[in-house]
Amino acid sequence: MWMLSEAAWWAGLGFTVRKRHLTAWKAAMVQRLPELIxxxxxxxxxxxGDATLKAGLAIEHIGWAAGHARRVLGxxxxxxxxxxxxxSASVAYKPLGVIGVIGPWNYPVFTPLGSIAYALAAGNAxxxxxxxxxxxxxxxxxxxxxxxxxxxxxxVVTGLG
Numbered sequence: 001m002w003m004l005s006e007a008a009w010w011a012g013l014g015f016t017v018r019k020r021h022l023t024a025w026k027a028a029m030v031q032r033l034p035e036l037i038x039x040x041x042x043x044x045x046x047x048x049g050d051a052t053l054k055a056g057l058a059i060e061h062i063g064w065a066a067g068h069a070r071r072v073l074g075x076x077x078x079x080x081x082x083x084x085x086x087x088s089a090s091v092a093y094k095p096l097g098v099i100g101v102i103g104p105w106n107y108p109v110f111t112p113l114g115s116i117a118y119a120l121a122a123g124n125a126x127x128x129x130x131x132x133x134x135x136x137x138x139x140x141x142x143x144x145x146x147x148x149x150x151x152x153x154x155x156v157v158t159g160l161g
Contacts, residue, residue: 004097007125010153011095015070015121022066023149029059029141036140042108043134058113060134065114095123103138105131107145113141116154127154132160 010018029036033055040051075092099119103112108130119126130138135158145154 006151006153007095007097009151010120010125011097012121013123016076018068018121018123021149022062022117025145026059026062026066028144029123030150033059034136036109039136039140040134043136044108046106054107054110058109061114061117065117065121069118069121073122093122097124099124099126101126101128101132103128103130105133108134108137109114110139111131116141120154125155127155127157129157132158135159 013021014083033052036055037048040046040055041048044051046054052098057094073093075090077088077090080087080089089154099115101112101115101119112128112130116128128138128142135156138158142152142154142156
């Protein structure tokens with residue numbers, strides 16, 4: 001039940017405040033990037049250079065999502081059509097609530113972080129299930145999020161598939 005209250009709180013913040021929180025999360029990740037790289041290296045066996053590249057690219061997902069969410073998902077006017085020429089129409093996207101994201105073992109940061117960042121930028125809370133081979137990566141991401149935002153809007157569930 002508490003996850004729903006976190007989801008409602010997060011959705012109610014609006015694009016500007018969520019952008020500020022996502023940017024703080026990105027900064028916290030960049031500041032402690034060596035920890036993330038070491039965790040990926042340790043859990044997957046990837047060379048440090050590969051883990052560094054994938055982590056850096058993944059963090060850019062957060063920046064893109066934070067910077068473009070309003071333009072992509074914000075309310076915008078659309079044509080009402082010829083029959084309704086004297087009316088106005090708009091399209092707006094509303095958060096769905098809680099989104100589940102499942103991560104693979106071979107790209108434990110890059111692949112899921114896109115979905116996580118886009119869901120968060122859209123106003124959804126996220127439950128992330130990392131691979132059973134890379135649970136530390138998922139826990140690390142959620143800990144950095146809560147450290148930056150102060151609320152557990154991104155939760156991790158670890159364990160077998």
